Amino acid sequence: MHNSQKTILSFDLDYTLIDNRKGIVKSFNYAMRKFNLPEVSKSVIEKMIGIPLNDMFATFTKLEPSKLSYAFREYYGAKGIYQSKLLSGVNNKLKELRDYGFQLGVITSKKRELAIKIAEHLKIAEFFEYILGESDQIKSKLDQNLKSILYEKYPRSSFIIIGDHPKDALLSKNLNCPFIGVLTGSHTEDSLRKARANIKLTLILKSVKQISIGKILTLLNKTN
Secondary structure: OHHHOEEEEEEOOEOOOEEOHHHHHHHHHHHHHHOOOOOOOHHHHHHHEOEOHHHHHHOOOOOOHHHHHHHHHHHHHHOHHHHOEEOOOHHHHHHHHHHHOOEEEEEEEEEHHHHHHHHHHOOOHHHEEEEEEEOOOOOOOOOHHHHHHHHHHOOOEEEEEEEOOHHHHHHHHHOOOOEEEEOOOOOOHHHHHHHHOOHHHEEEEOOHHHOOHHHHHHHHHOOO
16 A cells, blocks of 8 residues: 555545435525525536535525525435435445555535435445534535544545545645546536646546546555
């Protein structure tokens, strides 16, 4: 193993491991209807997935966004999470990477308890050392607390961040570690590369299914 250290592969959830568009769109419009606001089209909502809920709602209304986010989570927690599915090949890939000896984790913009429920529902929770999301301790992926929590808990580990969103690229920048971008979301290769801004530590693939042990080891060797 690289540098005799443990390497933790830390995945984003939405559009990286799972397709949860249906649950998110339905939950979003449930919240809009609840406050007598016009529904938003599926394509508009899908493009915004990955940014914090409050910011999403603030785009469409002057109402206090946290009220709408609460309504969103009400529907999402009861029904939306069960409308998600794994992206193609994810289960086999997680198994392959874990069996090789990598530790796996999840860092998502979702509320932590919801992310755990989804991972359990889709039967992938067992693969992960940790599932981190928004909580009392962590406000977002780019919260400095997140860095401290990871370094404190895994002092001898090196990380690779894997995700479809520029925020995942920025998280890898914060942790000064390699980034594997996947194009299963709505973000371009260019936007992911710009956010990471270090060619040596960046690899862009079509999907998680394309990740190979060889590609990971090559990326890790560049960090030496």
